[in-house]
Amino acid sequence: MRHRSTKFRNRCIALAMVVAGAAASPLLLQSADAAASVTLPPTAAAWDYQIGAPYTPASDVKIVSRDYTAQPAEGLYNICYINAFQTQPADLADWPAELVLRDANGAIVEDPEWEDEYMLDIRTPAKRTAILNKIKPWIDQCASKGFDAVEPDNYDHYTRSHDLINTDQSKEFMKLLVDYSHSKNLAIAQKNTLELAGDADALGIDFAVVEECGVIWPGASKPECPEYYAAFGSRIVNVEYTDAGMKRACDGFAGKFSIVQRDVKVTAGGTRKTCPGSGGGGSTPTPKPSTPTSAPADTSAPTAPSGLTATGATSNSVTLSWTRSTDNVAVTGYDVFRNGAKVGSATGTTYTDAGLTAGTTYQYQVKAKDAAGNTSGASNTVSKATQSSGSGGGNGGGSNGCSATLVVTDSWSGAFDAQVSVKNTGSSATRGWKVSWTWPGTQKITGFWDAKVTTSGKAVTAANESWNAAISANATKKFDFTATGSVPTPLPTLTCTVS
Structure with a gap:
């Protein structure tokens, strides 16, 4: 699997690990029997949340959480983050189309809170097994x-699935994750999802x-710490982002988790601030100084992007796509250069350069950057001409009330993935649609979906x-395919x- 870009949530990514103490909760007595070979995090120990970027922990830290692509901190209790219930940003192409959740209109379901993250379809036993097989290499x-231990994120994605996924399906998939993690002698966490704590x-x-x-939270009258403590006991590792939330947590539970x-x-x-009971000492939260030993300087540049391709053009824009770079910590974005001058940036691996002159050829390169x-270094150079003004030709032409656009979503040596968007430009719903084209070279479709x-x-x-078959007026349906051969340009x- 490729390195995934890390996401950050105000409510769903800050890591508060809740682990019921074996002496305090029957939950952990049962769990310990079911997975006798796993080790639970130490209770009320100092910890650090490093999913954004790994660095040397403070001397008092006993627990660290890092992404599965990073190395664990030597000598500490390490929790391994994976996104198990939906895709990471820019990773949609890594997933077979049939494993991504789609609504009644056939459109893939995006997390409404986080752009470019899509729900995985865990609604059937066969799909749950197939998704688990994709995740097993991460575990x-x-x-x-x-x-x-393993921390599978987005257990609560059913709450954002427009009622397409229910709690039973989420619990069935979580059970698969539990059993496989235990088979690897790894403890496993429940991420947030207070409403399922009883299960x-x-x-x-x-x-x-x-x-x-x-x-x-809005609509609530009190914080959730007491409910988590009641459900899981004293082994809670809580991350706060605000001073007010930190004060409430420390006032009620310092020394308990x-x-x-x-x-x-x-x-x-x-x-990084701490309070009594989380290893920081002192009666009030105190900031951790930023020193070279706690955050060693990162001097390693990312690898250069590869496979830069112009995937489409209109009379005033060019759309680009490239293969992700890698970095010793994490790639944070990409700068796009037109004719040698920077024209914009992207966090993913696509970019549309707009405001161009019709009938003009432009040259592009892309560079990756880290935090x-x-x-x-620069990627390969690609040239692309915008369409002549008023032209209906090129990628995206259409007739009879529809238009179609092809975008290359991923490419590698001798093959590529692509997605075609079919838009109804008429005033009434379609009864059916058809898209056709002719390859300029030896390209050949080897697999297709939808x-x-x-x-x-x-x-x-x-x-x-x-x-x-039915596309509402001004709506769009999409289908995907895999092809052998080089990406055609144009x-x-x-x-x-x-x-």
């Missing part, structure tokens, strides 16, 4: 690197990961399935017809 990495015992969950339990305050983006050398300001694809030599025709002209 294997956690185990082989020496992590002690943790039956599922075999060892502890929980919770955010900002000291905050009084671990508490730390971090900056929202949990940056290396950023805010320390290190910049990679359309019926036929080929004759270089000619390709993609038609709707029965369930996605991309082929698409013809779209509807009935």
Whole structure:
């Protein structure tokens, strides 16, 4: 698997680990019996949340949480973060189309709170097994690197799925994660999701990961720390982002479970405050100084982006796509250069350069950057001409009330993934649609989803399935395919017809 960019949530990513003490809670007595070979985090120990970027922990820290792509902190209790219930930003192409949740119109379901994160479809046993098989290598990495526990994020994604996923399906998938993690001698956490805390015992969950339990959320009259403590006991490791939330957590639970305050983006050398009971000492939260020993300087630049491709053009814009870079800590974004001058930035691996002149050829390069300001070398150079003013040709042409646009979503040596968007430009719903094009070279489709694809030599025709034939006026349906051969430049002209 490729390195994933880290996401940050105000409520769903700050790590508050809740782990019921074996002596205080029957939950952990059962969990300990079910997974006797796993080790639970130490109770009320100092800890640090380093999912944003790993760095040398303070001397009193006993627990550290890091992304599964990072190395664990030597000699400490290490929790391994994975995103188990939805995709990471820019990683949609890593997932087979049939494993991504779609609504009744066939559109993939995006997390409404976080752009470019999409729900995984855990609604059937077959899909749950297939998704688990995609995640198993991440858990294997956690185990082989020496992590002690797994934190699967977005257990609560059913609350944002527009009622397409229910709690039973979420619990069924969590049970699969529990059993596989235990088979690797790893403890496993419940991430937030207070409403399912009562099911943790039956599922075999060892502890929980919770955010900002000291905050009084809109519509609530009190913070959630007492409810988590009642459900999981004294082994709680709580992360707060605000001074008010930190004060409430410390006032009520200092010494009962671990508490730390971090900056929202949990940056290396950023805010770290503690209170009694979380290892920081003192009666009030005190900031951790930023020193070279706690946040060593990062001087390593990311690798240069590769596979830069112009995936489409209009009369005034060019759309670019490239392969992700890697870094010793994390890539934070990309700078895009047109004719040698920087014209914009992107956090993902696509960018549309707008405001261009019709009928003009432009050259592009991309460079990666990290949080320390290190910049990679330049990618390959790609040239792309905008369409002539008023032209209906090129990628995105259309007729009879629809238009179609092809975008390359990923590419590697000798093959690529692509997605075609079909838009109804008419005033009434379609009964069916068809998109056709001709490859300019030796490209050949080897797999496809959400359309019926036929080929004759270089000619390709993609038609709707029965369930996605109807497209409402001004709405869009999409289908995906995988092809062998190099990414064609320019991309082929698409013809779209509807009935």
